[in-house]
Amino acid sequence: MIIILVIVLVAILYFVGIYNALVRMRNQIKNAWSQIDVQLKRRHDLIPNLIETVKGYMQHERETLENVIAARAKAVNASGVAGKAEAEGYLNTALDKLLAVVENYPNLKADQSFATLQEELSSTENRIAFARQYFNDSVLNFNNRVEIFPSNLIASSMNFQKEVYFEIKDAAEKEAPQVKF
Amino acid sequence: MEELIRKNKQKSLVLLFFAFVIMLVVGYVLGDLFYSYFHNPRVPNYAQDRMKFALSFAAVIGVIQAIRTVLIFHSKSVGLFKMLNLKPADKDKFSKLNNVIAEMSIAAGIPEPPPAYIIPSPALNAMAFGTDPENCAIAVTSGLLAICNRDELQGVIAHELSHIINRDSLFLEVCRSTLGMVVMLRDFLLRSLYWGSMSGASYRGSSSSKGKGSALNLVFVVLGIIFAILAPVMIQIIYFALSREREYLADAESAHLTRYPPGLASALTKIAYSTHSMDDVDKVTSASFIDQPYGDVIVNNKGSGTHPPIWNRIRILKNMAGGAGFIDYQKAYNEVMQHKADFMPESMLSSKFNAPFRGAESLTDEPAFIESKEQFNALVENSRGEDIVRLSEDYGFINCECGIKIKIPPEYKKLEIKCPRCGRNHILEFKLQNALADMLDETVETGAAAGIIHEVLNSDKGDPDYSDEDEQVYHRKNEGWEEITCKCGGKVQLSPTFVGSFVHCRKCQRKIKIS
Known part of the structure; x- marks a missing residue:
C-alpha cells in the first residue's frame, strides 16, 4: 500500500516538474520574442535620425532616402511573425542600398554623428540577429522537449503545441544585413 | 543552458563540501593541539574533554566559514573595483564595447546587460565580476579593446558572460574564502607548534612519557599536523582541475553564443602573443590579475593553475570545423586533447542542437585577424591603446x-x-x-x-580680449615655412600646411591675422 502511494507521489512530482519546465520554456520563448520586438523598434527609432543626418549630404539620393522611409513605415505597422519578417526584409534591402551609396560621400563618412549612428545601427542589426538566435534556440529546446519521450506524453495531454521558428523569408535578409563602410 | 548551470552547481557543491570537510579536520587538529597545551593530561576525563574541545573548536570554525559563505552569496558588491584601477566605460565614448556586451547579453538571454569597465593597461585581458547575471560587471583592458575587432571582442565578452551564467566567480570566491580560512588555520597551527616547542611550557612534554596510549596519541597529532600542512594544497588541486574545466566550458559556450569560434580563437591568439611581448611592461598589473580574489581572468599564457594552456584552447576552437554547437566543441576537444571531455552537458550534445557558423562581420577599418607573431607586432604598433586609456580618463x-x-x-x-x-x-x-x-x-x-x-x-565677431590697436596683420609671402615677429618681440612659426585665418603669439597671446 505504502509502496503504491510512494510510486504515485513520485509520478505526480515528476509530472509537475516536467509541466513546470514546459511552462518555463514557453515563457522563455515569449520573452525572446519580445526582445526581438524591442530591437526591431530600436532600429525603427534610429532611422529618422539617420535620414536627418544623411539628408544634408545627399541631395541627389532622394529616391534612396524615400525608399528607406517607406520601408520603415511598412515595418512599423507590420504585425505577426511572418508579416514582420517580410517587412523587415524590405527595410534591410533599403538600408543596405542607402549605406552602399554612402561610400560616394567622403564628407558624410567623416561626420562624427554619422559614425555614431552607424555604430548604433550595426549594433542593432547584431542585436536583432542575436535576439533571433536566442528565440530560435528557445524554440528548439521547447520543441525537442515536446517531441521527446517521456515529456511528450505530458506535453500532448496538456496541449503544448510546437512553436514556430523565426525564419527568414526574404532572400535579401538571408545575407545578414552587413553594414559596410 | 539550464542543465549546464545545474551540472556546474552540483560539481561546485561537491568540491565545496570537500573543502569544507578538510577545513573542519584542520580546525579539529588545531583545537586538539590547543587543548593539549593548556591542560594537564592527568586530570580525570582528559581524553573526552580534549575531544569535546577540539570538536567544538572545529564547529565554531565551521559556523564562521558558513556565515562568510552566506555573506558572499548575498554580497551585492562587485568588490574588486577599488583594488584594480577600473574606469567605468561611458556608453557614448565606448559605444562598441557597451554594444557588444548588450549584443552578447541578448544572445545569452540576460535581460539587463552588465555594466562595462576599462582597465587602463597595455596587457590583453578581460574579467567578469559578480555573483549572478543581475549583479555583475565586465572589465576589459584598454590594450585588448585597442587591438580586437568586433568578432574577437564578441568572443571574449561571451566567454566572460558564460562565467557569470555558470556562477564561476561566485564559486571561485567561496572556494578562495575557504582556502583562506584553511591557510589561516594552518599558519596558526605552525606558529603555535613553533612557540610551544620554544617555550616548552606545555603539558605535552610530560604527558608523552606517562600518559596511557600516548604513543598512539602522538602519531595521531603528527598525522593531523601533516594533514593540516597539506590541506591547502589539496583544496587547490581539486579547485584548479575544476577551474580549467570551467575555462573550456566557457569557451564552448562562447562559441555557441557567438556562432563564430574563429572570433574567440583569434582573440586568444592575440592574447597568447601579447603576454610574451608585454610581460615586462606590465608585470605588476598582470601578476595582480591572476591572483585576484574576485572575478576571473580570461587567460594567461601558459596555463598556470587555474587556466588551461592557451594554445590548446586556440587549437580546439580552430578545430571546430563543422559548427559552433557544444557537440562540435566536444568533437574538437576530443581530437586535440586525445581524451574525452566529460564536463559537457549531455543533453546539449544531441545532434538535434546543431548550430551552424554565421559569417564574419569584421568591418573594414577594424584590426584584422592574425596568424603570426609578426602580424601581431605590426598590429600593436598601430594600435591606440593609450588613447583608449585617455578616453577612459x-x-x-x-x-x-x-x-x-x-x-x-x-x-x-x-x-x-x-x-x-x-x-x-x-x-x-x-x-x-x-x-x-x-x-x-x-x-x-x-x-x-x-x-x-x-x-x-x-x-559676435569681435574679440573681447584685444583692442584694435593691438591687432597685427601678417601677409603670407609664400607657401613654405615662415616666421612672424610679434609686436611683443615673440616669434611665431607658420607651417606650409597652415590654412587658418589667425594665430596667437605664444608669448603675449596677441592675435595675429594672416592674410
Missing part, C-alpha cells in the same frame, strides 16, 4: 583637418581649442554639450550644441 579628442589628433585633458576648461599645428579653431562639442546641459538643465543632443554655439559665435 575623460580626455577629449579632436581630429583636425590638417591631419593631427588633438588630445584634450579633462583639466582643460575652455570650450574651444586651437590646433597647435595649423591654428584652426575647434569647438569642443563634448564640453559644450555638458556646459549647455548644465545651463539649460536638460540633456543636449549630440550635434545640437555645435549649432547653438555657431550662432553665438557668428553674431
Whole structure:
C-alpha cells in the first residue's frame, strides 16, 4: 500500500516538474520574442535620425532616402511573425542600398554623428540577429522537449503545441544585413 | 543552458563540501593541539574533554566559514573595483564595447546587460565580476579593446558572460574564502607548534612519557599536523582541475553564443602573443590579475593553475570545423586533447542542437585577424591603446583637418581649442554639450550644441580680449615655412600646411591675422 502511494507521489512530482519546465520554456520563448520586438523598434527609432543626418549630404539620393522611409513605415505597422519578417526584409534591402551609396560621400563618412549612428545601427542589426538566435534556440529546446519521450506524453495531454521558428523569408535578409563602410 | 548551470552547481557543491570537510579536520587538529597545551593530561576525563574541545573548536570554525559563505552569496558588491584601477566605460565614448556586451547579453538571454569597465593597461585581458547575471560587471583592458575587432571582442565578452551564467566567480570566491580560512588555520597551527616547542611550557612534554596510549596519541597529532600542512594544497588541486574545466566550458559556450569560434580563437591568439611581448611592461598589473580574489581572468599564457594552456584552447576552437554547437566543441576537444571531455552537458550534445557558423562581420577599418607573431607586432604598433586609456580618463579628442589628433585633458576648461599645428579653431562639442546641459538643465543632443554655439559665435565677431590697436596683420609671402615677429618681440612659426585665418603669439597671446 505504502509502496503504491510512494510510486504515485513520485509520478505526480515528476509530472509537475516536467509541466513546470514546459511552462518555463514557453515563457522563455515569449520573452525572446519580445526582445526581438524591442530591437526591431530600436532600429525603427534610429532611422529618422539617420535620414536627418544623411539628408544634408545627399541631395541627389532622394529616391534612396524615400525608399528607406517607406520601408520603415511598412515595418512599423507590420504585425505577426511572418508579416514582420517580410517587412523587415524590405527595410534591410533599403538600408543596405542607402549605406552602399554612402561610400560616394567622403564628407558624410567623416561626420562624427554619422559614425555614431552607424555604430548604433550595426549594433542593432547584431542585436536583432542575436535576439533571433536566442528565440530560435528557445524554440528548439521547447520543441525537442515536446517531441521527446517521456515529456511528450505530458506535453500532448496538456496541449503544448510546437512553436514556430523565426525564419527568414526574404532572400535579401538571408545575407545578414552587413553594414559596410 | 539550464542543465549546464545545474551540472556546474552540483560539481561546485561537491568540491565545496570537500573543502569544507578538510577545513573542519584542520580546525579539529588545531583545537586538539590547543587543548593539549593548556591542560594537564592527568586530570580525570582528559581524553573526552580534549575531544569535546577540539570538536567544538572545529564547529565554531565551521559556523564562521558558513556565515562568510552566506555573506558572499548575498554580497551585492562587485568588490574588486577599488583594488584594480577600473574606469567605468561611458556608453557614448565606448559605444562598441557597451554594444557588444548588450549584443552578447541578448544572445545569452540576460535581460539587463552588465555594466562595462576599462582597465587602463597595455596587457590583453578581460574579467567578469559578480555573483549572478543581475549583479555583475565586465572589465576589459584598454590594450585588448585597442587591438580586437568586433568578432574577437564578441568572443571574449561571451566567454566572460558564460562565467557569470555558470556562477564561476561566485564559486571561485567561496572556494578562495575557504582556502583562506584553511591557510589561516594552518599558519596558526605552525606558529603555535613553533612557540610551544620554544617555550616548552606545555603539558605535552610530560604527558608523552606517562600518559596511557600516548604513543598512539602522538602519531595521531603528527598525522593531523601533516594533514593540516597539506590541506591547502589539496583544496587547490581539486579547485584548479575544476577551474580549467570551467575555462573550456566557457569557451564552448562562447562559441555557441557567438556562432563564430574563429572570433574567440583569434582573440586568444592575440592574447597568447601579447603576454610574451608585454610581460615586462606590465608585470605588476598582470601578476595582480591572476591572483585576484574576485572575478576571473580570461587567460594567461601558459596555463598556470587555474587556466588551461592557451594554445590548446586556440587549437580546439580552430578545430571546430563543422559548427559552433557544444557537440562540435566536444568533437574538437576530443581530437586535440586525445581524451574525452566529460564536463559537457549531455543533453546539449544531441545532434538535434546543431548550430551552424554565421559569417564574419569584421568591418573594414577594424584590426584584422592574425596568424603570426609578426602580424601581431605590426598590429600593436598601430594600435591606440593609450588613447583608449585617455578616453577612459575623460580626455577629449579632436581630429583636425590638417591631419593631427588633438588630445584634450579633462583639466582643460575652455570650450574651444586651437590646433597647435595649423591654428584652426575647434569647438569642443563634448564640453559644450555638458556646459549647455548644465545651463539649460536638460540633456543636449549630440550635434545640437555645435549649432547653438555657431550662432553665438557668428553674431559676435569681435574679440573681447584685444583692442584694435593691438591687432597685427601678417601677409603670407609664400607657401613654405615662415616666421612672424610679434609686436611683443615673440616669434611665431607658420607651417606650409597652415590654412587658418589667425594665430596667437605664444608669448603675449596677441592675435595675429594672416592674410
